Amino acid sequence: MAVKMHVKKNDTVKILSGKDRGKTGKVLQVLPAERRVVVEGINIIRRHTRPSRENPQGGVVERPAPLAASKVMVICPSCNEPTRVGWSRGEEGAARVCAKCGKTMD
Template structure:
């Protein structure tokens, strides 16, 4: 099953400790259905000293979420929505908002 969420999309978190938060998708791993959302699921990681960071220490960074725990936020209506598929006149397949019917992908 292909992932319906793409890098750069705005998503709403449905479950977990960050339920109710919104953020932009930074990265995605299609093979494992994982996504990384900006400022969501923050974890503290211990980092060894390097030339760039001579002190090392603790760094806060985003961890991956499963794609089923988020829902796309429609750019036109601004609500979390399910995603449908539609074909344009030129034969191109696009993502469509199930609530308002607008095309989510930039044409």
């Protein structure tokens, strides 16, 4: 069974800890097995790469590294607030619900 994550791809999340604390960004990727997420513009690492076909110059590539899903809070699209996520059991399985305004987030 898939691991249920409170974060989904394309969510906007707020970063709760680390050097990017307080920033917000869009979730680019969710890694349920590691309980990690990749967030646009957050936890940027610089990688020095050799020249390759895609990147003939080589050099430094900046990209977001995965961070623990527990370090982010979903921003509810209905009330626009960072919120905890509740679950409601519907006919189509569990749906995410905003703990603040009660609206479904999926």
